[in-house]
Amino acid sequence: MFKKLLVANRGTIAIRIIRACRELGIPTIAIYSTADKDALHVKMADESVCIGPAAAEDSYLNIPAIISTVLTYGADAVHPGYGFLSENGDFAEACRRSGVNFVGPAARHIRLMGDKPRARRIMARHGVPVLPGSEGKGVVELRDAQASARKLGYPILIKAAAGGGGKGMRIVRNDTELARFFPLARAESEAAFGSRTMYLEKYLERARHVEFQILADNYRNLIHLGERDCSIQRRHQKVLEEAPCPVLTPKLRERMGKAAVRAAKVVGYSNVGTIEFLLAPDGEFYFIEMNTRIQVEHGVTEMVTGIDLVKESIRLAMGEKLRFTQRQVTYSGAAIECRVYAEDPDTHLPSPGVVTNHHQPGGLGVRVETALYDGYQVPVHYDPLVAKLIVHAENRALAVARAKAALREYVIDGIRTNIPLHLRILADADFQRGDYGTDFLRRFEPAPVPVEAPRVAGRAS
């Protein structure tokens, strides 16, 4: 068992990891920035260390400060959570060089999957279907992009080779749009990831985002835990996820699951990871990318499989063998996760502030993972994800009813949240039928309102 684990994150996932460690009997160190001194993860950990000022670059992304904390406070394991340094190969390597266990895959897996054109090439070579896209090591110049586009045919999705989280992404439908948006996307990529390398991919209309959870030990045992449907996205940001995917037939699930296992196996993957696919309306599916970390939406898989992914990831990092075979994984019922963002439900602008009233929903099949408490000041500096509401029920219709009932109980005053948006999604007839793709949320977009000046509430130092 690890002697002490440092949680290299904040918010909901830091709390999730601390809870898992408490159950395993592993003491935890929370790290925090000066803006987070009152954050719940700081209060919950056994020890808490301030590692830098509010800006993420100086704190949660500050590798030397985190490694120094590990060494000074004597941790023998680090869990990176999601976001921040979770998919940074240098961080994984720095941990291992400092003699501390990194809860996650090897640095080389992180780097390989972080290079999207390369990951695509490896998958294609091993028979995992990939979307037609630009060939070679990526595209930097517009004229190369135009050459690729002629071969692929429109619509086309421009992506940052090093990217993620929707940055540097654009859908283009003709030559004019390509000429206009390619340089823009490249500039975004340069700003966000420090890389001008892009790649182009055939864009599928009305496709679904279906991803498979992977679990693997260090001894080449590798299984999947079924799929999640994450098509409910706004600007490539997931909003609501569910398991199982409402349209997958057992046969298709088996085919996609096998492809996912193959994709992870060919690179010798270990620990938790996710293979993301696009599922076309015709039933064909295509590898998009692999996430080499725990996902925000891991909870829905936990609910339907009964497997605690965070505890398993820690066990696997300790060198334990996988405790389940593919056949032992069984699925029961349906689960839905609603991501609660501290944002204005109409404008989608962040809504930081002090939580003046806070009352969580509860009861059978209701799970809340929250970073909020009454009196907590939501800082402006970080991701607006402040809570996750996860429900589980014996079937999808009941899960939808339970999610609605729980959202109606949820009280978060003082800040605005996207709870009203979730209630609208759950009330939508197409959603209730399971009939939706990644374009679903566009129908909920408000008519663009001229915003005079984006309102950003009182920044705390």
Added chain:
Amino acid sequence: MFKKLLVANRGTIAIRIIRACRELGIPTIAIYSTADKDALHVKMADESVCIGPAAAEDSYLNIPAIISTVLTYGADAVHPGYGFLSENGDFAEACRRSGVNFVGPAARHIRLMGDKPRARRIMARHGVPVLPGSEGKGVVELRDAQASARKLGYPILIKAAAGGGGKGMRIVRNDTELARFFPLARAESEAAFGSRTMYLEKYLERARHVEFQILADNYRNLIHLGERDCSIQRRHQKVLEEAPCPVLTPKLRERMGKAAVRAAKVVGYSNVGTIEFLLAPDGEFYFIEMNTRIQVEHGVTEMVTGIDLVKESIRLAMGEKLRFTQRQVTYSGAAIECRVYAEDPDTHLPSPGVVTNHHQPGGLGVRVETALYDGYQVPVHYDPLVAKLIVHAENRALAVARAKAALREYVIDGIRTNIPLHLRILADADFQRGDYGTDFLRRFEPAPVPVEAPRVAGRAS
């Protein structure tokens, strides 16, 4: 489907029923006393009706007021919850006479099982083992008690024939104690239940309280959903319950389950109910009584079976058929419920007051059923049960770890609760081994401190 259901209760069970109705799409009416106008069940129901002043006799036990509410506000179903009128045959009958569905068994079942000597006789006649006890229709006079005692041998448990909740109960170990405590217990019974009829039963040392959940439709289909161990009691009041019982072998479970099904079947029972047994250290078990309602601890059975007992009870009351066969009931993992009482953990005196801080635990496998919210004033007039923490995990050791971790997260300021007692129970080596009986909690009793005057904080009107 019912058109409108009146919840004839308050606190955690009222909220539980409202949640189940929301999921079923049934509008609810909450009733409340003037002391409960700010109670959470009042805020959560679709309609709320004040039915009387604070005293329970004038409100939650006031049958005419409740029936009048049913008729005036147009409900077609009533759920009695637990406590209050849930085991009052007159109330069930009054509901049916007013043409409204009572969610529970027939009035005659409630009355039969409420008459403990009679229930015992029926069980004994049908081959369900009962503890040796006084024969006939009960004992009123001390000399008859003494005659019974001679036949049974000490120790003996004196019980109120109409009783429940520990009132009118005394363990006596010799003739002197019998002479001293029998009149006392009879006086308690008269005060609490208006009946001087007692009965005597052989008292088992170190026995466990093991009860089986029954589910039955109106068409003679009747199954059990496994057992709960409720031995952790203080003065015959349950404090912590778990499922499954840690010492039951599959063979014993089958035998006891069959006996429970027989016990409920011989009386033609329908809806939810519980058969309570005493399990002796030698593996023999004895029928104690049947509870003809949902139990406080129903949640642990829901967690291990995945069956929503409150929704099922409503469905069965609508005349639906049982949706499961005995064979379809499967069990997974272990669940523990900690009853959170608003009481001083040392003196066990009630601790009403204003909840100044409230933060619920959360995360995987953690279910909270609470009547509290930040700023809520816990009234002095009712049962101190204010919340239930229920955890579920893949095995008992993990459930214990999860319960501990969750209790450590729980913040309830302004009132005192028995959370420290739960933490001590969970840390106890015997408890962790599953080695405990109904006498377990005696070891946690503080040495009796002379209390000059019980301090009861400011009564709200």
Added chain:
Amino acid sequence: MEARDLKALLVLMQEYGLVELEIEDKKGKVRLVRGHRDQATPAAEPAKVASRAAVPAAPKRTSAGIKADGEGRGEAPALEANQRLVTSPMVGTFYRASAPNAAPFVEEGDSVRKGQPLCIIEAMKMMNEIEAEIPGRVVRILCDNGQPVEYGQPL
């Protein structure tokens, strides 16, 4: 020194307002010094609770499910010194007349004698006359004919 023993001492300190305590015996030595927090700490805290009330109590207002206080219930109007509020002694249906076609017992502005019927509350098919407890004048009738009323609702 066990945490339990220590706590017992702390409770004593708090209860009796000790700021310093020193014990030395066979088992060892304990010294405790308290700061000035106690004004705020123990049970009945009028100041704190009052200030708390300024912050709206938790689930008063919400996105959807949890109702605001008093919603759906008849609100008591502000009374003047010489006015008296008549409230319902039971849950039932409010009627202004003894029969569907009969004239109302009283109208706003009417003078009433003590004991004069004001309205009827029907509960469980029983018609219960609500009588004036004092002589006076009907200033306002707050309920409509046929409306359900709850216990304590202003009429």
Added chain:
Amino acid sequence: MEARDLKALLVLMQEYGLVELEIEDKKGKVRLVRGHRDQATPAAEPAKVASRAAVPAAPKRTSAGIKADGEGRGEAPALEANQRLVTSPMVGTFYRASAPNAAPFVEEGDSVRKGQPLCIIEAMKMMNEIEAEIPGRVVRILCDNGQPVEYGQPL
């Protein structure tokens, strides 16, 4: 004394408003002195948060699991107008001297020049000298030799 036991004591201290605690028994001796929390809350917060602070913010104090604010961290002492607080610019280990046997850079009461080394913070095997930013006199040294320090901790 295990960290766990110590923590239990700290929780008790906080709960009962103790500012000083001393225990001596078979196992040894413990002495704990707490600063004045209210003044100490660093990074002067805006009015909104301050008014909130009157009501204890949610999980500040609890039965067990959730730590109180500031617990376990170095508390900033009250400063006088002409005093300056030196805080750690990084997480690491605090050393008062350049080598185990060397004399400390400074002692309390010493005068220092601008740029004179005050202490070392070791982070990732690197020794980082902390220099005086202004000339002055060392009033108090708040950390012990070899103690881990966090970002912003008063030295």
